Amino acid sequence: xxxxxxxxxxxxxxxxxxxxxxxxxxxxxxxxxxxxxxxxxxxxxxxxxxxxxxxxxxxxxxxxxxxxxxxxxxxxxxxxxxxxxxxxxxxxxxxxxxxxxxxxxxxxxxxxxxxxxxxxxxxxxxxxxxxxxxxxxxxxxxxxxxxxxxxxxxxxxxxxxxxxxxxxxxxxxxxxxxxxxxxxxxxxxxxxxxxxxxxxxxxxxxxxxxxxxxxxxxxxxxxxxxxxxxxxxxxxxxxxxxxxxxxxxxxxxxxxxxxxxxxxxxxxxxxxxxxxxxxxxxxxxxxxxxxxxxxxxxxxxxxxxxxxxxxxxxxxxxxxxxxxxxxxxxxxxxxxxxxxxxxxxxxxxxxxxxxxxxxxxxxxxx
Amino acid sequence: xxxxxxxxxxxxxxxxxxxxxxxxxxxxxxxxxxxxxxxxxxxxxxxxxxxxxxxxxxxxxxxxxxxxxxxxxxxxxxxxxxxxxxxxxxxxxxxxxxxxxxxxxxxxxxxxxxxxxxxxxxxxxxxxxxxxxxxxxxxxxxxxxxxxxxxxxxxxxxxxxxxxxxxxxxxxxxxxxxxxxxxxxxxxxxxxxxxxxxxxxxxxxxxxxxxxxxxxxxxxxxxxxxxxxxxxxxxxxxxxxxxxxxxxxxxxxxxxxxxxxxxxxxxxxxxxxxxxxxxxxxxxxxxxxxxxxxxxxxxxxxxxxxxxxxxxxxxxxxxxxxxxxxxxxxxxxxxxxxxxxxxxxxxxxxxxxxxxxxxxxxxxxxxxxxxxxxxxxxxxxxxxxxxxxxxxxxxxxxxxxxxxxxxxxxxxxxxxx
Amino acid sequence: xxxxxxxxxxxxxxxxxxxxxxxxxxxxxxxxxxxxxxxxxxxxxxxxxxxxxxxxxxxxxxxxxxxxxxxxxxxxxxxxxxxxxxxxxxxxxxxxxxxxxxxxxxxxxxxxxxxxxxxxxxxxxxxxxxxxxxxxxxxxxxxxxxxxxxxxxxxxxxxxxxxxxxxxxxxxxxxxxxxxxxxxxxxxxxxxxxxxxxxxxx
Numbered sequence: 010x011x012x013x014x015x016x017x018x019x020x021x022x023x024x025x026x027x028x029x030x031x032x033x034x035x036x037x038x039x040x041x042x043x044x045x046x047x048x049x050x051x052x053x054x055x056x057x058x059x060x061x062x063x064x065x066x067x068x069x070x071x072x073x074x075x076x077x078x079x080x081x082x083x084x085x086x087x088x089x090x091x092x093x094x095x096x097x098x099x100x101x102x103x104x105x106x107x108x109x110x111x112x113x114x115x116x117x118x119x120x121x122x123x124x125x126x127x128x129x130x131x132x133x134x135x136x137x138x139x140x141x142x143x144x145x146x147x148x149x150x151x152x153x154x155x156x157x158x159x160x161x162x163x164x165x166x167x168x169x170x171x172x173x174x175x176x177x178x179x180x181x182x183x184x185x186x187x188x189x190x191x192x193x194x195x196x197x198x199x200x201x202x203x204x205x206x207x208x209x210x211x212x213x214x215x216x217x218x219x220x221x222x223x224x225x226x227x228x229x230x231x232x233x234x235x236x237x238x239x240x241x242x243x244x245x246x247x248x249x250x251x252x253x254x255x256x257x258x259x260x261x262x263x264x265x266x267x268x269x270x271x272x273x274x275x276x277x278x279x280x281x282x283x284x285x286x287x288x289x290x291x292x293x294x295x296x297x298x299x300x301x302x303x304x305x306x307x308x309x310x311x312x313x314x315x316x317x318x319x320x321x322x323x324x325x326x327x328x329x330x331x332x333x334x335x336x337x338x339x340x341x342x343x344x345x346x347x348x349x350x351x352x353x354x355x356x357x358x359x360x361x362x363x364x365x366x367x368x369x370x371x372x373x374x375x
Numbered sequence: 376x377x378x379x380x381x382x383x384x385x386x387x388x389x390x391x392x393x394x395x396x397x398x399x400x401x402x403x404x405x406x407x408x409x410x411x412x413x414x415x416x417x418x419x420x421x422x423x424x425x426x427x428x429x430x431x432x433x434x435x436x437x438x439x440x441x442x443x444x445x446x447x448x449x450x451x452x453x454x455x456x457x458x459x460x461x462x463x464x465x466x467x468x469x470x471x472x473x474x475x476x477x478x479x480x481x482x483x484x485x486x487x488x489x490x491x492x493x494x495x496x497x498x499x500x501x502x503x504x505x506x507x508x509x510x511x512x513x514x515x516x517x518x519x520x521x522x523x524x525x526x527x528x529x530x531x532x533x534x535x536x537x538x539x540x541x542x543x544x545x546x547x548x549x550x551x552x553x554x555x556x557x558x559x560x561x562x563x564x565x566x567x568x569x570x571x572x573x574x575x576x577x578x579x580x581x582x583x584x585x586x587x588x589x590x591x592x593x594x595x596x597x598x599x600x601x602x603x604x605x606x607x608x609x610x611x612x613x614x615x616x617x618x619x620x621x622x623x624x625x626x627x628x629x630x631x632x633x634x635x636x637x638x639x640x641x642x643x644x645x646x647x648x649x650x651x652x653x654x655x656x657x658x659x660x661x662x663x664x665x666x667x668x669x670x671x672x673x674x675x676x677x678x679x680x681x682x683x684x685x686x687x688x689x690x691x692x693x694x695x696x697x698x699x700x701x702x703x704x705x706x707x708x709x710x711x712x713x714x715x716x717x718x719x720x721x722x723x724x725x726x727x728x729x730x731x732x733x734x735x736x737x738x739x740x741x742x743x744x745x746x747x748x749x750x751x752x753x754x755x756x757x758x759x760x761x762x763x764x765x766x767x768x769x770x771x772x773x774x775x776x777x778x779x780x781x782x783x784x785x786x787x788x789x790x791x792x
Numbered sequence: 793x794x795x796x797x798x799x800x801x802x803x804x805x806x807x808x809x810x811x812x813x814x815x816x817x818x819x820x821x822x823x824x825x826x827x828x829x830x831x832x833x834x835x836x837x838x839x840x841x842x843x844x845x846x847x848x849x850x851x852x853x854x855x856x857x858x859x860x861x862x863x864x865x866x867x868x869x870x871x872x873x874x875x876x877x878x879x880x881x882x883x884x885x886x887x888x889x890x891x892x893x894x895x896x897x898x899x900x901x902x903x904x905x906x907x908x909x910x911x912x913x914x915x916x917x918x919x920x921x922x923x924x925x926x927x928x929x930x931x932x933x934x935x936x937x938x939x940x941x942x943x944x945x946x947x948x949x950x951x952x953x954x955x956x957x958x959x960x961x962x963x964x965x966x967x968x969x970x971x972x973x974x975x976x977x978x979x980x981x982x983x984x985x986x987x988x989x990x991x992x993x994x
Contacts, residue, residue, distance in 0.1 A: 066546050
């Protein structure tokens, strides 16, 4: 990204402008691009969900609006825009208006550090992984604010339950991501992907048993953090009592909806980057060139699509967990296993260091 | 001679929010769909409890059972008491039974348990036939058994699918409805209606089976038989489903018998009783079929939600058996007996009970020699089945209440009539 | 109330009394003398009428005795018998149908009975109360399920069940006047100002 900005500043068209301005314009342009891409993708994930759900349920799903129904999200968006914007009279107005923005921010901001291809990362930060975990946690106060601002006892209780689930599952999420950080020796996502280049056994999911188990823990914790089935009891119980986003109508509701789906995409991409080799296709090929990096992007996209399909598949196959079982699963199953994986990964790195050679380096994760 | 003045309903008095007391005294006014919550002062001191909340579930809620309103008193997670309020679907079926001739009343009986209409008609027609001494030809009896068992299969498919939906499994619901569509088309072709038929008439059935219909029936039975293991895999064998239903909503034998719970719920509590086998009506005594009942060999506790669901899946298999036997045994002959043009049974009474998919539907009919019944009292099985949760749901988690109510498989049409 | 012979020719076995009714009647006659006021034991709907005061004892006996074990109150119905001829009394009748899940019919009876005989092991107990003061003791503590059946009988027919506190309506709204299933019920013209137009014939 830095190189691209330098190139841009040096090119003839923008040579006259001050460097800072060019940098800012470039950054804004990149952010807009990523935002548009993420929003479009979120809309299409909604389409994918509805088609896949339809097929699994022996029916078709939306296929009228646009080719194969791909423009359905535009129709839905227009419909939601046209709805009346109702704010409850007793609601805490600033909080009410701010909550969707914060949830949206949490879901979209983390796209900045995801490496879409070689060098195709808007912000190549050395604490990329940590930043993703931190930014996705911003959703939590947003959910609390949404429930609180609705001024309904049941909205608050419902949002508290959801927040408890989200926060609890961030622990196994972070700890299993730590396994990758241990194996990779870095928190920089581009470097993590770089170390998974080459053959398929370089992928962290296949580098020893701890990466394998950590992959499943990470994915499950991500599902729970996203409040997707089978962990969506707080949302379903909100059929009985009001959930946190009941009082939101029209476009504000669409923002929550969009945030949920883009968080899905984010977690799928991060899982692919951490465990499934990112933009490397599983056999040694040079994807660092200006054309190659876009092929790498397509590879990452394919992996993300597969993981999204899995999320959708799981949602429409399984019944819901009860809330106490959800917590049991987090604290008594996923957390101990993820801690064990971290310890195991650390041992694996030490063993790899001691063994040395190519195999040793493979064990170490480098 | 002055006209007797008709009573007028007095002006409504404002509903009162009762402080504490029994939930069924509390009139909790729904405000914008969410109940106004009435709180008690939290107790401070040694026994620091969370507040007790009285809130409303229904009468409209996404769990599809119908217009049932349950007022729940809970302290946060645990249900301390609940009171179902029924009567939202009361359509005066019994009063109509006293006001119109018998043959006109039969279609109203369909609408009581609208998911088991053929079975309802069967029982009601049996009551009238017994009262009037009308004999039903043998072929008609077999036709009745076949459509009743097909209806049982359809009703259980619905119940199992919707139960999955209550628990969050969206897909088995649609798969089972795919088979249900075939069955509804089947019953449509023989009677003209998909859900409410007026096919079983006093004295027999309306129309005989054609060979085409029998072929369609075979195809339907084969389709259900093929798909049944799939449904069991999706729900019964699913670990999450078992966690949600095993040991949940236990209604033991004593509670069942005291409350008058019948049908799959009674059998899941371990009672080996089926009206079709133990007090057979029609030609049910000519078939061989098993009566599944709850026992400790399968997952869960005897009388819990899982076993109720399991009993239903087994009953579908047994119904397939019965239909196949009936098809083999069916004789040729007329399908409608001799029914007098104006049906005026001699003064008398009759009590008929039959095994509906939801339990034992009973009709107590008092005749007085007129063309209308003097009293047509219907017992809907769901009436007693839903009453039992007043006792058994105390102390359960709020999340388990939905599972418990769903597993009882109630239809508000026969609760309220 | 007599039974009708079926047109097919086989007379209804009026003399054939099913064992459940027989045992129930014998039990009541032996252990609660004077409680049974009338009975009809044969035919397709045998019944035993008991006195209002003896109702609870009779039902408790039938429930607890091991020879009958009629532990389930299957149905409670109310029937309106207004005075149609000058000499008649205007009465309300409450019919209790009790069922046993522990003692179904034995094979011997199943072999003997004919097509029009009673095929089903239940017992019908009746009480009659005057229409002006229709008070029947509640059996809610004997059969918990009787609670809702009694509420419905009160709701639709106005039979007052004593000994159980406040009896709320169950099917109709709390402020509904009158008892619709009575024979002299007239549909009101409006409900809270909303006009009700009854259809022809009802």
